[in-house]
Amino acid sequence: MPLTRKVSDLLVPLKDYAVVNENSPLSEAILSLRKLYCQIETGKCTEAGHRNILVLDSNRHLVGILDFRTILKTLIPEIAGGLSERVQAIEVSVAFAEEGSPEVDESRLGFRGRVIKNSGTPVKQIMLKIRGVVEAQDDLLTALRILYTNKISVLPVHDKGNLIGVLRESDLFLAVADIIIE
Amino acid sequence: MTKTGKMGALVIALLLSVTLLAGGSGFASDGTVIVDNSSAISWWIWPLLLLVVTFIMGVAAVLGGVGGGVLFVPIISGFFPFHLDFVRGAGLLVALAGALAAGPGLLKMNLASLRLAIPVGLIASTFAIIGAMVGLALPTQVVQIALGVTIIGICILMLVAKKSTVPDVPKADQISSVLRIYGIYQEASTGEIIDWKIHRTWQGLLLFVTIGIMAGMFGLGAGWANVPVLNLLMGAPLKISVATSKFLLSITDTSAAWVYLNQGCVIPMIVVPSLIGIMVGSFVGVRLLRVAKPGLVRWIVIGMLAFAGLKALSKGLGF
Numbered sequence: 001m002p003l004t005r006k007v008s009d010l011l012v013p014l015k016d017y018a019v020v021n022e023n024s025p026l027s028e029a030i031l032s033l034r035k036l037y038c039q040i041e042t043g044k045c046t047e048a049g050h051r052n053i054l055v056l057d058s059n060r061h062l063v064g065i066l067d068f069r070t071i072l073k074t075l076i077p078e079i080a081g082g083l084s085e086r087v088q089a090i091e092v093s094v095a096f097a098e099e100g101s102p103e104v105d106e107s108r109l110g111f112r113g114r115v116i117k118n119s120g121t122p123v124k125q126i127m128l129k130i131r132g133v134v135e136a137q138d139d140l141l142t143a144l145r146i147l148y149t150n151k152i153s154v155l156p157v158h159d160k161g162n163l164i165g166v167l168r169e170s171d172l173f174l175a176v177a178d179i180i181i182e
Numbered sequence: 183m184t185k186t187g188k189m190g191a192l193v194i195a196l197l198l199s200v201t202l203l204a205g206g207s208g209f210a211s212d213g214t215v216i217v218d219n220s221s222a223i224s225w226w227i228w229p230l231l232l233l234v235v236t237f238i239m240g241v242a243a244v245l246g247g248v249g250g251g252v253l254f255v256p257i258i259s260g261f262f263p264f265h266l267d268f269v270r271g272a273g274l275l276v277a278l279a280g281a282l283a284a285g286p287g288l289l290k291m292n293l294a295s296l297r298l299a300i301p302v303g304l305i306a307s308t309f310a311i312i313g314a315m316v317g318l319a320l321p322t323q324v325v326q327i328a329l330g331v332t333i334i335g336i337c338i339l340m341l342v343a344k345k346s347t348v349p350d351v352p353k354a355d356q357i358s359s360v361l362r363i364y365g366i367y368q369e370a371s372t373g374e375i376i377d378w379k380i381h382r383t384w385q386g387l388l389l390f391v392t393i394g395i396m397a398g399m400f401g402l403g404a405g406w407a408n409v410p411v412l413n414l415l416m417g418a419p420l421k422i423s424v425a426t427s428k429f430l431l432s433i434t435d436t437s438a439a440w441v442y443l444n445q446g447c448v449i450p451m452i453v454v455p456s457l458i459g460i461m462v463g464s465f466v467g468v469r470l471l472r473v474a475k476p477g478l479v480r481w482i483v484i485g486m487l488a489f490a491g492l493k494a495l496s497k498g499l500g501f
Binding site: 077087088090095097099108109114121125 | 284
């Protein structure tokens with residue numbers, strides 16, 4: 001039965017997953033993720049490329065995660081961000097305008113300039129917190145429960161305290177789909 | 183008529199109508215009442231009018247390069263029948279709202295410097311509390327005269343003060359080195375890395391004593407003074423000065439606002455329409471700024487401010 005399999009049977013090993021240091025700029029994370037998501041070198045996109053990048057500290061401990069939404073929200077806060085980010089972005093422009101210095105307001109750089117500027121944001125400022133981990137020997141139902149309880153789409157997998165890989169929602173979907181095929 | 187010309191005419195027409203309305207309704211000029219009960223005008227007219235005026239003020243502040251808080255206190259206290267204490271309390275909250283909304287963004291963008299803001303903010307907020315207490319203890323006429331003089335001074339400062347994008351600071355002074363007030367940022371337009379430091383820290387900190395007192399006493403916000411001191415005197419780059427100044431307001435004005443709040447000088451009927459009006463107005467102003475050349479509006483706004491300053495002065499002197 002597919003759901004009696006262990007997390008270790010399905011996980012994506014850490015070496016195959018995109019990782020970035022917490023002190024790196026967002027641009028570095030984007031390039032790593034893009035490379036893995038689309039496999040630019042071989043010229044083809046994987047059918048289920050990784051949509052997240054793990055954030056590690058200098059001791060290689062997992063401290064956070066970045067997804068597409070968080071990245072886009074940081075790059076284009078005035079559009080992709082929530083109400084709070086949009087108000088913040090406008091108020092920053094108001095601050096420069098009210099001091100009679102709109103010429104130094106970076107939002108006037110144009111879309112490309114702002115994206116490049118925002119890509120310099122340190123990863124640790126924007127990363128999402130880790131909301132749940134799973135052990136390699138846990139069964140898939142346990143992993144599924146943690147995913148849905150915490151409303152997340154990827155789960156870091158630990159083995160004896162060490163991060164060894166990632167279990168994705170898509171892996172669990174395929175495992176459940178196997179039941180129908182069988 | 184150009185877009186900016188129309189805007190200026192609209193601002194003047196509206197202020198004129200407020201003046202006539204306030205004058206025609208026979209409100210006491212000593213400002214001891216909020217709304218005259220004998221007036222035929224319904225009470226709800228005032229918050230509504232406040233909303234409209236502050237909306238236009240928000241647009242004008244952004245186009246004219248003047249802080250919303252600076253415009254708010256002299257104009258509302260000059261042309262609306264509200265006691266100066268309530269206007270100052272609302273003015274602080276107006277300045278505070280903008281600062282709190284912009285602060286996180288400025289910090290995230292690495293433009294507002296915490297190392298620069300904390301020592302300066304500590305001094306300014308301490309003296310803002312003292313300023314607020316002194317302002318509330320002094321007779322209203324005295325504060326009104328001082329407000330008038332300050333506003334006229336601000337107008338002169340706006341006309342003569344220059345700005346320096348990246349001032350030349352040959353060597354950081356000892357106190358700024360000890361407090362580690364220096365930083366680095368990337369100039370987004372050129373990609374250049376700007377390494378900045380400051381000097382004349384003692385003189386700057388002393389000036390922030392005065393700025394704090396004035397911010398607390400008049401409820402003006404203090405961007406008009408913060409930026410020249412940080413940029414021209416202490417030598418912080420313009421971008422850092424503007425961002426740190428805005429962030430500083432959230433520290434300075436919070437301290438003073440508590441004093442006004444504690445004394446019952448914050449009335450939601452004045453504060454709520456003012457906050458909404460100024461914030462929505464400034465959002466519209468930023469959009470307009472992208473298409474309009476604000477040269478004429480700046481002159482109109484400074485003229486309007488000077489007029490409001492003279493009005494405050496005449497009110498204080500009892501003319």
